Amino acid sequence: xxxxxxxxxxxxxxxxxxxxxxxxxxxxxxxxxxxxxxxxxxxxxxxxxxxxxxxxxxxxxxxxxxxxxxxxxxxxxxxxxxxxxxxxxxxxxxxxxxxxxxxxxxxxxxxxxxxxxxxxxxxxxxxxxxxxxxxxxxxxxxxxxxxxxxxxxxxxxxxxxxxxxxxxxxxxxxxxxxxxxxxxxxxxxxxxxxxxxxxxxxxxxxxxxxxxxxxxxxxxxxxxxxxxxxxxxxxxxxxxxxxxxxxxxxxxxxxxx
Amino acid sequence: xxxxxxxxxxxxxxxxxxxxxxxxxxxxxxxxxxxxxxxxxxxxxxxxxxxxxxxxxxxxxxxxxxxxxxxxxxxxxxxxxxxxxxxxxxxxxxxxxxxxxxxxxxxxxxxxxxxxxxxxxxxxxxxxxxxxxxxxxxxxxxxxxxxxxxxxxxxxxxxxxxxxxxxxxxxxxxxxxxxxxxxxxxxxxxxxxxxxxxxxxxxxxxxxxxxxxxxxxxxxxxxxxxxxxxxxxxxxxxxxxx
Numbered sequence: 001x002x003x004x005x006x007x008x009x010x011x012x013x014x015x016x017x018x019x020x021x022x023x024x025x026x027x028x029x030x031x032x033x034x035x036x037x038x039x040x041x042x043x044x045x046x047x048x049x050x051x052x053x054x055x056x057x058x059x060x061x062x063x064x065x066x067x068x069x070x071x072x073x074x075x076x077x078x079x080x081x082x083x084x085x086x087x088x089x090x091x092x093x094x095x096x097x098x099x100x101x102x103x104x105x106x107x108x109x110x111x112x113x114x115x116x117x118x119x120x121x122x123x124x125x126x127x128x129x130x131x132x133x134x135x136x137x138x139x140x141x142x143x144x145x146x147x148x149x150x151x152x153x154x155x156x157x158x159x160x161x162x163x164x165x166x167x168x169x170x171x172x173x174x175x176x177x178x179x180x181x182x183x184x185x186x187x188x189x190x191x192x193x194x195x196x197x198x199x200x201x202x203x204x205x206x207x208x209x210x211x212x213x214x215x216x217x218x219x220x221x222x223x224x225x226x227x228x229x230x231x232x233x234x235x236x237x238x239x240x241x242x243x244x245x246x247x248x249x250x251x252x253x254x255x256x257x
Numbered sequence: 258x259x260x261x262x263x264x265x266x267x268x269x270x271x272x273x274x275x276x277x278x279x280x281x282x283x284x285x286x287x288x289x290x291x292x293x294x295x296x297x298x299x300x301x302x303x304x305x306x307x308x309x310x311x312x313x314x315x316x317x318x319x320x321x322x323x324x325x326x327x328x329x330x331x332x333x334x335x336x337x338x339x340x341x342x343x344x345x346x347x348x349x350x351x352x353x354x355x356x357x358x359x360x361x362x363x364x365x366x367x368x369x370x371x372x373x374x375x376x377x378x379x380x381x382x383x384x385x386x387x388x389x390x391x392x393x394x395x396x397x398x399x400x401x402x403x404x405x406x407x408x409x410x411x412x413x414x415x416x417x418x419x420x421x422x423x424x425x426x427x428x429x430x431x432x433x434x435x436x437x438x439x440x441x442x443x444x445x446x447x448x449x450x451x452x453x454x455x456x457x458x459x460x461x462x463x464x465x466x467x468x469x470x471x472x473x474x475x476x477x478x479x480x481x482x483x484x485x486x487x488x489x490x491x492x493x494x495x496x497x498x499x
Contacts, residue, residue, distance in 0.1 A: 145335055146337065148305070148335065149331055149337070150337075152308050152328070152335070153328075153348055153349045153352055154349075154352050155326060155349065155352060155400055169352060173351075253339075253380060
């Protein structure tokens with residue numbers, strides 16, 4: 001345990017030290033020191049308005065990520081399981097995949113207005129594309145012995161079951177759990193990008209959220225507050241990263257290979 | 258379970274090249290057939306045809322009774338790593354449409370009879386090779402099949418565990434009256450487990466020899482001369498083609 005603490009404390013301590021040296025060199029008007037930011041951050045934790053901003057961002061990121069799993073994960077499974085659906089959707093997915101999703105923000109704002117929907121949807125699209133592609137690929141690259149094994153478990157009279165029931169069972173018992181770890185990994189990897197696009201979405205067209213806090217503090221040259229906002233957004237990303245990690249271990253404790 | 262009768266006639270199968278050619282055999286209910294031959298000779302293909310996973314290019318397999326249940330234990334056990342022991346055992350029962358109450362009872366009983374009681378929550382990755390093989394065997398038997406098909410079931414297991422599992426299989430075979438078809442590349446295993454030993458070889462694979470084995474499942478030490486004589490005949494049949 002002390003070793004683990006040491007392993008964490010060393011790089012964190014080193015970063016703080018570098019930060020402090022840079023702050024001394026640049027001066028507090030360009031870069032506030034870690035202590036000033038820490039004091040501001042702790043005062044923020046007792047500030048109701050800041051907490052509201054934090055929870056607004058957390059809810060948007062959470063809803064976006066939830067949406068990114070709710071639709072793209074089953075769709076990715078379906079594309080992996082059905083050659084016909086894959087042939088239909090793959091070209092569209094792979095043509096649009098390289099487009100930076102943040103470019104959709106103005107379109108979403110025009111279509112959906114200034115409310116919560118465009119912000120949540122932007123996070124959902126950013127994370128969802130990755131979940132979709134990774135899920136589809138992990139179904140397609142599934143070790144065929146699992147498929148053989150599953151086919152061998154049907155009882156005699158298996159012809160009695162409809163094709164769609166058999167496919168549903170395959171997805172539920174084999175393809176879904178086999179693809180879950182990859183989907184969780186893609187959420188984990190996309191969590192940083194999700195928070196980044198959320199910052200973009202919150203930096204205008206709203207007065208709630210950590211993106212707004214950061215941009216507002218920047219405009220007022222309130223640098224400690226700006227850094228507190230950045231720190232809070234970083235923590236938000238780290239939270240979703242850890243949550244995906246935990247979900248992966250909880251949902252598929254035995255692994256998938 | 259009376260055990261199924263198998264009548265395979267003229268089986269042939271090609272993938273990129275011909276794999277099997279004119280493979281015919283018969284297994285009577287409650288008897289066991291061991292397919293022995295070098296790795297890659299098409300034993301798995303025959304088993305997959307018997308299990309209904311693939312069909313032959315020509316020839317046919319007739320099971321009697323027609324609705325006989327068949328189960329396959331795959332070479333690498335084919336357990337699902339994301340399901341714990343109990344859930345792996347339960348899956349065939351779910352697919353058979355059994356009610357949850359009955360499933361639970363049968364899973365508990367199977368864990369018990371496979372010597373896996375207390376391990377129901379373990380995942381395959383948390384079990385030893387022998388435990389995994391018991392689990393795979395239990396999963397194949399839980400649907401109460403008439404025909405049990407095993408593909409090199411004990412090849413990746415240490416010698417002592419292998420003997421224990423072979424004896425477990427013999428007791429299940431005799432106790433349940435199952436028909437068994439198994440593939441192995443171990444001559445000793447084929448002789449211990451097969452009433453009839455089918456020696457396969459050649460390219461494409463054909464039956465080189467079919468030997469009746471009166472000592473299958475019997476005490477190895479007491480039947481050593483007969484076992485050695487049979488093993489010599491198997492080796493001769495294999496060597497004739499090499």
